[in-house]
Amino acid sequence: xxxxxxxxxxxxxxxxxxxxxxxxxxxxxxxxxxxxxxxxxxxxxxxxxxxxxxxxxxxxxxxxxxxxxxxxxxxxxxxxxxxxxxxxxxxxxxxxxxxxxxxxxxxxxxxxxxxxxxxxxxxxxxxxxxxxxxxxxxxxxxxxxxxxxxxxxxxxxxxxxxxxxxxxxxxxxxxxxxxxxxxxxxxxxxxxxxxxxx
Amino acid sequence: xxxxxxxxxxxxxxxxxxxxxxxxxxxxxxxxxxxxxxxxxxxxxxxxxxxxxxxxxxxxxxxxxxxxxxxxxxxxxxxxxxxxxxxxxxxxxxxxxxxxxxxxxxxxxxxxxxxxxxxxxxxxxxxxxxxxxxxxxxxxxxxxxxxxxxxxxxxxxxxxxxxxxxxxxxxxxxxxxxxxxxxxxxxxxxxxxxxxxxxxxxxxxxxxxxxxxxxx
Numbered sequence: 001x002x003x004x005x006x007x008x009x010x011x012x013x014x015x016x017x018x019x020x021x022x023x024x025x026x027x028x029x030x031x032x033x034x035x036x037x038x039x040x041x042x043x044x045x046x047x048x049x050x051x052x053x054x055x056x057x058x059x060x061x062x063x064x065x066x067x068x069x070x071x072x073x074x075x076x077x078x079x080x081x082x083x084x085x086x087x088x089x090x091x092x093x094x095x096x097x098x099x100x101x102x103x104x105x106x107x108x109x110x111x112x113x114x115x116x117x118x119x120x121x122x123x124x125x126x127x128x129x130x131x132x133x134x135x136x137x138x139x140x141x142x143x144x145x146x147x148x149x150x151x152x153x154x155x156x157x158x159x160x161x162x163x164x165x166x167x168x169x170x171x172x173x174x175x176x177x178x179x180x181x182x183x184x185x186x187x188x189x190x191x192x193x194x195x196x197x198x
Numbered sequence: 199x200x201x202x203x204x205x206x207x208x209x210x211x212x213x214x215x216x217x218x219x220x221x222x223x224x225x226x227x228x229x230x231x232x233x234x235x236x237x238x239x240x241x242x243x244x245x246x247x248x249x250x251x252x253x254x255x256x257x258x259x260x261x262x263x264x265x266x267x268x269x270x271x272x273x274x275x276x277x278x279x280x281x282x283x284x285x286x287x288x289x290x291x292x293x294x295x296x297x298x299x300x301x302x303x304x305x306x307x308x309x310x311x312x313x314x315x316x317x318x319x320x321x322x323x324x325x326x327x328x329x330x331x332x333x334x335x336x337x338x339x340x341x342x343x344x345x346x347x348x349x350x351x352x353x354x355x356x357x358x359x360x361x362x363x364x365x366x367x368x369x370x371x372x373x374x375x376x377x378x379x380x381x382x383x384x385x386x387x388x389x390x391x392x393x394x395x396x397x398x399x400x401x402x403x404x405x406x407x408x409x410x411x412x413x414x
Contacts, residue, residue, distance in 0.1 A: 053353065057235060
């Protein structure tokens, strides 16, 4: 196990204090702290800072008077008209899109690929020569290339997930096309949404 | 946090059960107030914001999807309302240390020294009040984004993952923002400690000491 230097230890101290460091990282950090006074001082400073802030906020909460809090909220509700339907729909739609975005993305991607593959096929079929009325339907002898195309006219859809990323693989053996669709599926969302919620 | 209880209460509150909604308020009002107070640093405003949070929650309860935790939604609302208030009321530019600028600065270890003056004379009421004011001022000098991330971590004890969900940012951004917030807070505390020391040095000697002199 490599020894930590102070720079690396500094990065681990915060994660350790936040309970976000694994067992092996904590062990390496503990070994470093045993022999490094400067890093110990940094850890102690961070702990003291945490305690100060917690105590400061806690004291303010303890001083606050919550008597009648619920009643005041209920009064406020009675005074305010209910949210407009459009606004409620907007919030509902945004929440739905955000929380079920994996389903939306997968569905849209599948639909897009299916359209991209099926539309040209339908176009080819409509361009095929129609038999004259009254003539018996002739046995269709497929063109060698066409028969190959129809025999292997398969659409293979596969998906896999790895390390928070998802991929969808569409293989169309008809035209030897493989589409690999990679998309990030991070629970935390793509951007800082501060200030835009409600 | 028992999310199962919340789900049941939210379901009942959605159906118009006032008791359930009151139970949710009673459960979360202190936490919501703590976040609001930490953000705005004014008890009355914090109380108003806390009430507004629950009014909004009640109005939009039907839009709440239930796939995220209720408290995540609640915390997001209080953080956003507080930020809106700070932005509206801002009279002067807060010391918003840009993360990019900080990354270019050397990692001066001096800034991690605990300001001893903040720990001195903890039993004296005057000192305690002064200390609280200094901590408050140091915290107030942070940008609202830094305040939010620090409160959610240090006061609410949320994990990086939970904070990321509340603030709708990536987990990596939470870690980096926390680091810069702590560093700025430490610097601000050091500044406050230095100013406190200078103020004490400039203060005249206590009258008790001088009164003894004529009789001596």
